[in-house]
Protein backbone atom coordinates (compact mmCIF):
# COMPACT_ATOMS: atom_id res chain seq x y z
CA UNK A 498 0.00 0.00 0.00
CA UNK A 499 1.53 3.35 -1.05
CA UNK A 500 1.65 6.12 1.55
CA UNK A 501 -0.11 9.42 0.81
CA UNK A 502 2.16 11.44 -1.48
CA UNK A 503 3.61 14.78 -0.37
CA UNK A 504 4.38 15.57 -4.01
CA UNK A 505 2.54 14.47 -7.13
CA UNK A 506 4.15 14.78 -10.54
CA UNK A 507 1.35 15.28 -13.06
CA UNK A 508 2.52 14.10 -16.49
CA UNK A 509 5.25 11.51 -16.13
CA UNK A 510 7.36 12.00 -19.26
CA UNK A 511 10.98 13.12 -19.59
CA UNK A 512 10.93 16.02 -17.11
CA UNK A 513 8.30 14.49 -14.81
CA UNK A 514 10.03 11.12 -14.43
CA UNK A 515 13.39 12.81 -13.91
CA UNK A 516 12.19 15.27 -11.24
CA UNK A 517 10.00 12.67 -9.55
CA UNK A 518 12.78 10.08 -9.64
CA UNK A 519 15.34 12.44 -8.11
CA UNK A 520 12.92 13.38 -5.33
CA UNK A 521 11.86 9.78 -4.67
CA UNK A 522 14.45 8.96 -2.00
CA UNK A 523 13.78 12.19 -0.09
CA UNK A 524 10.00 12.66 0.04
CA UNK A 525 6.89 10.59 -0.81
CA UNK A 526 6.34 11.13 -4.56
CA UNK A 527 3.60 9.81 -6.81
CA UNK A 528 3.82 9.91 -10.60
CA UNK A 529 0.62 10.37 -12.59
CA UNK A 530 1.29 8.82 -15.97
CA UNK A 531 -0.57 7.85 -19.09
CA UNK A 532 -1.08 4.06 -19.24
CA UNK A 533 1.70 3.72 -21.87
CA UNK A 534 4.34 5.28 -19.59
CA UNK A 535 2.93 3.48 -16.53
CA UNK A 536 3.49 0.17 -18.38
CA UNK A 537 7.08 1.19 -19.22
CA UNK A 538 7.80 2.09 -15.58
CA UNK A 539 6.18 -1.12 -14.29
CA UNK A 540 8.30 -3.17 -16.70
CA UNK A 541 11.65 -1.36 -16.49
CA UNK A 542 11.58 0.66 -13.26
CA UNK A 543 13.17 4.12 -13.43
CA UNK A 544 16.81 4.80 -14.24
CA UNK A 545 18.20 8.31 -13.84
CA UNK A 546 21.56 9.70 -14.84
CA UNK A 547 23.22 13.04 -15.42
CA UNK A 548 26.22 14.63 -17.10
CA UNK A 549 28.25 14.61 -13.87
CA UNK A 550 28.06 10.81 -13.53
CA UNK A 551 25.08 10.57 -11.17
CA UNK A 552 23.19 7.28 -11.68
CA UNK A 553 20.27 5.81 -9.81
CA UNK A 554 17.97 2.86 -10.43
CA UNK A 555 14.55 2.70 -8.75
CA UNK A 556 12.93 -0.71 -9.16
CA UNK A 557 9.32 -0.77 -10.36
CA UNK A 558 8.10 -2.09 -6.99
CA UNK A 559 9.46 0.99 -5.19
CA UNK A 560 7.68 3.46 -7.49
CA UNK A 561 4.24 4.93 -6.87
CA UNK A 562 2.81 5.26 -10.39
CA UNK A 563 -0.89 5.88 -10.96
CA UNK A 564 -2.92 6.60 -14.08
CA UNK A 565 -6.11 8.07 -12.59
CA UNK A 566 -6.37 11.85 -12.04
CA UNK A 567 -8.17 11.09 -8.73
CA UNK A 568 -4.82 9.83 -7.39
CA UNK A 569 -3.31 13.31 -7.80
CA UNK A 570 -4.52 14.60 -4.42
CA UNK A 571 -1.40 16.03 -2.75
CA UNK A 572 -0.29 19.27 -1.09
CA UNK A 573 2.26 19.97 -3.86
CA UNK A 574 1.77 19.10 -7.54
CA UNK A 575 4.43 19.54 -10.20
CA UNK A 576 2.78 19.84 -13.63
CA UNK A 577 5.02 18.47 -16.37
CA UNK A 578 2.67 17.84 -19.29
CA UNK A 579 3.39 19.44 -22.66
CA UNK A 580 1.73 22.83 -23.24
CA UNK A 581 -1.09 21.45 -25.43
CA UNK A 582 -2.19 19.26 -22.49
CA UNK A 583 -2.16 21.98 -19.81
CA UNK A 584 -5.83 22.92 -19.96
CA UNK A 585 -6.94 19.30 -19.69
CA UNK A 586 -4.50 18.64 -16.84
CA UNK A 587 -5.88 21.72 -15.05
CA UNK A 588 -9.47 20.49 -15.45
CA UNK A 589 -8.54 17.05 -14.12
CA UNK A 590 -6.70 18.55 -11.14
CA UNK A 591 -9.58 20.94 -10.34
CA UNK A 592 -11.73 18.01 -9.26
CA UNK A 593 -9.17 16.50 -6.90
CA UNK A 594 -6.84 19.12 -5.43
CA UNK A 595 -7.50 20.53 -1.97
CA UNK A 596 -7.93 24.30 -1.82
CA UNK A 597 -4.63 24.80 -0.04
CA UNK A 598 -2.66 22.84 -2.68
CA UNK A 599 0.38 24.39 -4.34
CA UNK A 600 0.89 23.73 -8.04
CA UNK A 601 4.15 24.41 -9.88
CA UNK A 602 4.17 24.48 -13.67
CA UNK A 603 7.57 23.10 -14.68
CA UNK A 604 6.82 23.71 -18.35
CA UNK A 605 8.28 25.81 -21.15
CA UNK A 606 6.37 28.67 -22.74
CA UNK A 607 4.94 31.86 -21.24
CA UNK A 608 1.35 31.01 -20.38
CA UNK A 609 1.08 27.56 -18.78
CA UNK A 610 0.97 28.79 -15.17
CA UNK A 611 -1.78 31.30 -16.11
CA UNK A 612 -3.80 28.53 -17.77
CA UNK A 613 -3.47 26.38 -14.64
CA UNK A 614 -4.37 29.35 -12.44
CA UNK A 615 -7.62 29.83 -14.38
CA UNK A 616 -8.43 26.11 -14.18
CA UNK A 617 -7.61 25.90 -10.46
CA UNK A 618 -9.29 28.81 -8.70
CA UNK A 619 -8.21 29.28 -5.09
CA UNK A 620 -5.07 27.14 -5.37
CA UNK A 621 -1.58 28.63 -5.31
CA UNK A 622 -0.19 28.20 -8.84
CA UNK A 623 3.49 29.08 -9.32
CA UNK A 624 5.46 29.35 -12.54
CA UNK A 625 8.60 27.21 -12.66
CA UNK A 626 11.47 26.79 -15.09
CA UNK A 627 13.57 23.74 -15.93
CA UNK A 628 16.85 24.94 -17.47
CA UNK A 629 18.30 21.55 -18.33
CA UNK A 630 17.62 18.96 -20.98
CA UNK A 631 16.15 15.56 -20.15
CA UNK A 632 15.98 12.80 -22.74
CA UNK A 633 14.48 9.34 -22.45
CA UNK A 634 17.41 7.28 -23.73
CA UNK A 635 15.69 3.92 -23.53
CA UNK A 636 12.39 2.83 -21.94
CA UNK A 637 12.34 4.07 -18.34
CA UNK A 638 15.84 5.59 -18.54
CA UNK A 639 16.06 9.40 -18.28
CA UNK A 640 19.27 11.36 -18.71
CA UNK A 641 19.88 14.99 -17.71
CA UNK A 642 22.03 16.21 -20.58
CA UNK A 643 22.85 19.77 -19.48
CA UNK A 644 22.94 21.68 -16.22
CA UNK A 645 21.39 24.55 -14.27
CA UNK A 646 19.17 25.18 -11.25
CA UNK A 647 15.39 24.91 -11.28
CA UNK A 648 13.75 28.30 -10.83
CA UNK A 649 10.34 28.88 -9.25
CA UNK A 650 8.22 31.88 -8.36
CA UNK A 651 9.12 32.87 -4.80
CA UNK A 652 6.48 31.82 -2.27
CA UNK A 653 6.60 31.15 1.49
CA UNK A 654 4.49 27.98 1.10
CA UNK A 655 7.45 26.31 -0.63
CA UNK A 656 9.53 26.29 2.58
CA UNK A 657 8.59 22.75 3.77
CA UNK A 658 9.70 21.25 0.44
CA UNK A 659 13.04 22.99 0.04
CA UNK A 660 15.05 20.42 2.06
CA UNK A 661 13.76 17.52 -0.09
CA UNK A 662 14.65 19.33 -3.33
CA UNK A 663 18.09 20.24 -1.96
CA UNK A 664 18.88 16.69 -0.81
CA UNK A 665 17.71 15.40 -4.20
CA UNK A 666 20.34 17.63 -5.84
CA UNK A 667 17.59 19.76 -7.42
CA UNK A 668 18.43 23.27 -6.34
CA UNK A 669 15.29 25.32 -6.36
CA UNK A 670 16.07 29.01 -6.85
CA UNK A 671 13.19 31.29 -5.93
CA UNK A 672 12.66 34.35 -8.13
CA UNK A 673 10.31 37.32 -7.88
CA UNK A 674 9.92 38.01 -11.63
CA UNK A 675 9.11 34.70 -13.30
CA UNK A 676 7.70 36.24 -16.51
CA UNK A 677 11.17 37.73 -17.18
CA UNK A 678 12.75 34.31 -16.49
CA UNK A 679 10.26 32.59 -18.78
CA UNK A 680 10.99 35.06 -21.59
CA UNK A 681 14.71 34.39 -21.16
CA UNK A 682 14.10 30.62 -21.28
CA UNK A 683 11.89 31.06 -24.34
CA UNK A 684 14.87 32.55 -26.20
CA UNK A 685 16.67 29.21 -25.69
CA UNK A 686 13.56 27.25 -26.58
CA UNK A 687 13.46 29.00 -29.96
CA UNK A 688 16.23 26.52 -30.72
CA UNK A 689 13.92 23.55 -30.04
CA UNK A 690 12.36 23.69 -33.51
CA UNK A 691 15.66 24.43 -35.24
CA UNK A 692 17.21 21.45 -33.46
CA UNK A 693 14.29 19.27 -34.59
CA UNK A 694 14.59 20.48 -38.21
CA UNK A 695 18.35 19.81 -38.16
CA UNK A 696 17.80 16.24 -36.91
CA UNK A 697 21.15 16.60 -35.11
CA UNK A 698 22.08 16.27 -31.43
CA UNK A 699 21.94 19.69 -29.73
CA UNK A 700 25.68 19.94 -29.21
CA UNK A 701 26.50 19.18 -32.84
CA UNK A 702 23.82 21.58 -34.06
CA UNK A 703 24.90 24.45 -31.79
CA UNK A 704 28.54 23.92 -32.70
CA UNK A 705 27.72 24.83 -36.32
CA UNK A 706 27.44 28.51 -37.15
CA UNK A 707 24.77 28.07 -39.84
CA UNK A 708 22.27 26.66 -37.32
CA UNK A 709 23.25 29.27 -34.74
CA UNK A 710 22.54 32.01 -37.31
CA UNK A 711 19.04 30.61 -37.78
CA UNK A 712 18.56 30.72 -34.00
CA UNK A 713 20.05 34.22 -33.85
CA UNK A 714 17.44 35.46 -36.37
CA UNK A 715 14.58 34.00 -34.32
CA UNK A 716 16.01 35.38 -31.07
CA UNK A 717 16.68 38.86 -32.51
CA UNK A 718 13.07 39.05 -33.65
CA UNK A 719 11.83 37.88 -30.22
CA UNK A 720 14.05 40.35 -28.37
CA UNK A 721 12.80 43.22 -30.58
CA UNK A 722 9.19 42.25 -29.88
CA UNK A 723 9.82 42.02 -26.12
CA UNK A 724 11.54 45.43 -26.21
CA UNK A 725 8.67 46.99 -28.18
CA UNK A 726 6.24 45.61 -25.59
CA UNK A 727 8.47 46.90 -22.72
CA UNK A 728 8.76 43.35 -21.36
CA UNK A 729 12.05 42.69 -19.54
CA UNK A 730 14.09 39.56 -20.20
CA UNK A 731 16.07 38.09 -17.30
CA UNK A 732 19.73 37.23 -17.59
CA UNK A 733 20.26 33.45 -17.46
CA UNK A 734 23.80 33.52 -18.85
CA UNK A 735 26.95 35.45 -17.87
CA UNK A 736 26.12 37.87 -20.72
CA UNK A 737 22.85 39.84 -21.07
CA UNK A 738 20.09 38.25 -23.18
CA UNK A 739 20.42 41.04 -25.77
CA UNK A 740 23.91 39.88 -26.66
CA UNK A 741 22.87 36.32 -27.45
CA UNK A 742 22.13 36.80 -31.19
CA UNK A 743 25.55 38.47 -31.68
CA UNK A 744 27.36 35.70 -29.84
CA UNK A 745 25.51 32.97 -31.73
CA UNK A 746 26.58 34.49 -35.04
CA UNK A 747 30.30 34.36 -34.18
CA UNK A 748 32.56 31.94 -36.05
CA UNK A 749 32.65 28.45 -34.50
CA UNK A 750 36.01 28.68 -32.72
CA UNK A 751 35.23 32.06 -31.17
CA UNK A 752 31.76 30.94 -30.13
CA UNK A 753 33.20 27.85 -28.42
CA UNK A 754 35.65 30.07 -26.51
CA UNK A 755 33.16 32.78 -25.49
CA UNK A 756 30.11 30.61 -24.75
CA UNK A 757 31.46 27.19 -23.66
CA UNK A 758 28.42 26.67 -21.40
CA UNK A 759 26.12 26.61 -24.42
CA UNK A 760 28.06 23.62 -25.73
CA UNK A 761 28.29 21.83 -22.37
CA UNK A 762 25.61 19.38 -23.40
CA UNK A 763 25.54 15.61 -23.54
CA UNK A 764 26.55 14.59 -27.09
CA UNK A 765 23.26 12.67 -27.53
CA UNK A 766 20.88 15.29 -26.09
CA UNK A 767 18.09 16.56 -28.38
CA UNK A 768 15.36 19.15 -27.86
CA UNK A 769 11.96 18.12 -26.52
CA UNK A 770 10.50 19.24 -29.89
CA UNK A 771 12.74 16.69 -31.64
CA UNK A 772 11.41 14.06 -29.21
CA UNK A 773 7.83 15.07 -30.06
CA UNK A 774 8.43 14.74 -33.80
CA UNK A 775 10.06 11.34 -33.33
CA UNK A 776 7.10 10.16 -31.26
CA UNK A 777 4.59 11.53 -33.82
CA UNK A 778 3.19 13.90 -31.15
CA UNK A 779 1.97 17.46 -31.62
CA UNK A 780 4.84 19.79 -30.79
CA UNK A 781 4.80 22.84 -28.49
CA UNK A 782 5.63 25.20 -31.36
CA UNK A 783 2.48 27.27 -30.70
CA UNK A 784 3.49 27.84 -27.07
CA UNK A 785 7.07 28.76 -28.05
CA UNK A 786 7.38 30.57 -31.42
CA UNK A 787 3.60 31.13 -31.28
CA UNK A 788 4.01 33.24 -28.14
CA UNK A 789 6.26 35.65 -30.07
CA UNK A 790 3.90 35.82 -33.06
CA UNK A 791 0.94 36.42 -30.74
CA UNK A 792 2.71 39.25 -28.93
CA UNK A 793 3.75 40.84 -32.25
CA UNK A 794 0.19 40.60 -33.58
CA UNK A 795 -1.20 42.21 -30.42
CA UNK A 796 1.02 45.24 -31.17
CA UNK A 797 0.06 45.34 -34.87
CA UNK A 798 3.47 43.95 -35.84
CA UNK A 799 4.73 40.81 -37.61
CA UNK A 800 7.25 38.16 -36.52
CA UNK A 801 7.97 36.59 -39.94
CA UNK A 802 10.94 34.44 -38.85
CA UNK A 803 9.01 32.81 -36.02
CA UNK A 804 5.91 32.53 -38.24
CA UNK A 805 7.95 30.65 -40.85
CA UNK A 806 9.43 28.30 -38.25
CA UNK A 807 5.89 27.43 -37.09
CA UNK A 808 4.94 26.57 -40.70
CA UNK A 809 8.03 24.39 -41.11
CA UNK A 810 7.32 22.49 -37.89
CA UNK A 811 3.69 21.99 -38.94
CA UNK A 812 5.03 20.41 -42.16
CA UNK A 813 7.49 18.28 -40.18
CA UNK A 814 4.61 17.09 -37.94
CA UNK A 815 3.03 15.65 -41.10
CA UNK A 816 6.17 14.16 -42.66
CA UNK A 817 9.75 13.93 -41.37
CA UNK A 818 12.20 16.39 -42.95
CA UNK A 819 15.92 16.99 -42.59
CA UNK A 820 17.09 20.49 -43.41
CA UNK A 821 20.55 21.82 -44.01
CA UNK A 822 21.50 24.99 -42.17
CA UNK A 823 22.10 26.85 -45.47
CA UNK A 824 18.62 26.10 -46.81
CA UNK A 825 16.92 26.91 -43.51
CA UNK A 826 18.84 30.19 -43.17
CA UNK A 827 17.84 31.12 -46.71
CA UNK A 828 14.17 30.25 -46.02
CA UNK A 829 14.14 32.39 -42.86
CA UNK A 830 15.85 35.35 -44.55
CA UNK A 831 13.37 35.12 -47.42
CA UNK A 832 10.46 35.15 -44.95
CA UNK A 833 11.97 38.23 -43.31
CA UNK A 834 12.49 40.14 -46.55
CA UNK A 835 9.03 39.19 -47.91
CA UNK A 836 7.48 40.70 -44.78
CA UNK A 837 9.37 43.99 -44.94
Ligand SMILES: NC(=O)C1=CN([C@@H]2O[C@H](COP(=O)(O)OP(=O)(O)OC[C@H]3O[C@@H](n4cnc5c(N)ncnc54)[C@H](OP(=O)(O)O)[C@@H]3O)[C@@H](O)[C@H]2O)C=CC1
Nearest residue numbers: 508509510511512530531577578582604605627630631769
Ligand atom coordinates in the same frame (compact mmCIF):
# COMPACT_ATOMS: atom_id res chain seq x y z
N1 LIG B 1 12.47 17.43 -22.19
C1 LIG B 1 13.23 18.46 -21.85
O1 LIG B 1 14.47 18.44 -21.98
C2 LIG B 1 12.63 19.70 -21.29
C3 LIG B 1 11.27 19.93 -21.33
N2 LIG B 1 10.76 21.07 -20.76
C4 LIG B 1 9.33 21.33 -20.76
O2 LIG B 1 8.72 20.48 -19.79
C5 LIG B 1 7.39 20.13 -20.19
C6 LIG B 1 7.31 18.60 -20.27
O3 LIG B 1 8.20 18.18 -21.30
P1 LIG B 1 8.65 16.67 -21.49
O4 LIG B 1 8.82 16.03 -20.16
O5 LIG B 1 9.74 16.67 -22.47
O6 LIG B 1 7.32 16.08 -22.15
P2 LIG B 1 6.91 14.56 -22.34
O7 LIG B 1 6.00 14.52 -23.51
O8 LIG B 1 8.11 13.69 -22.32
O9 LIG B 1 6.10 14.27 -21.00
C7 LIG B 1 4.80 14.71 -20.74
C8 LIG B 1 4.02 13.48 -20.30
O10 LIG B 1 2.76 13.89 -19.78
C9 LIG B 1 1.80 12.92 -20.21
N3 LIG B 1 0.47 13.52 -20.08
C10 LIG B 1 -0.12 14.45 -20.86
N4 LIG B 1 -1.33 14.76 -20.38
C11 LIG B 1 -1.52 14.00 -19.27
C12 LIG B 1 -2.57 13.86 -18.35
N5 LIG B 1 -3.69 14.59 -18.47
N6 LIG B 1 -2.44 12.97 -17.35
C13 LIG B 1 -1.31 12.23 -17.21
N7 LIG B 1 -0.26 12.32 -18.06
C14 LIG B 1 -0.38 13.20 -19.08
C15 LIG B 1 2.21 12.63 -21.63
O11 LIG B 1 1.63 11.44 -22.09
P3 LIG B 1 1.30 11.29 -23.70
O12 LIG B 1 2.48 11.79 -24.45
O13 LIG B 1 1.05 9.83 -23.83
O14 LIG B 1 0.09 12.15 -23.90
C16 LIG B 1 3.72 12.52 -21.46
O15 LIG B 1 4.10 11.21 -21.07
C17 LIG B 1 7.19 20.81 -21.55
O16 LIG B 1 6.55 22.05 -21.38
C18 LIG B 1 8.62 21.02 -22.06
O17 LIG B 1 8.72 22.08 -22.97
C19 LIG B 1 11.56 21.97 -20.10
C20 LIG B 1 12.91 21.79 -20.06
C21 LIG B 1 13.56 20.66 -20.67
Ligand SMILES: CC(C)(CO)C(=O)C(=O)O
Nearest residue numbers: 628629630685767768769
Ligand atom coordinates in the same frame (compact mmCIF):
# COMPACT_ATOMS: atom_id res chain seq x y z
C1 LIG C 1 16.68 22.47 -22.18
C2 LIG C 1 16.10 22.81 -23.53
C3 LIG C 1 16.37 24.28 -23.85
C4 LIG C 1 16.83 22.08 -24.60
O1 LIG C 1 16.77 20.76 -24.40
C5 LIG C 1 14.62 22.58 -23.48
O2 LIG C 1 13.98 23.28 -22.72
C6 LIG C 1 13.83 21.62 -24.29
O3 LIG C 1 14.37 20.73 -24.95
O4 LIG C 1 12.59 21.75 -24.27
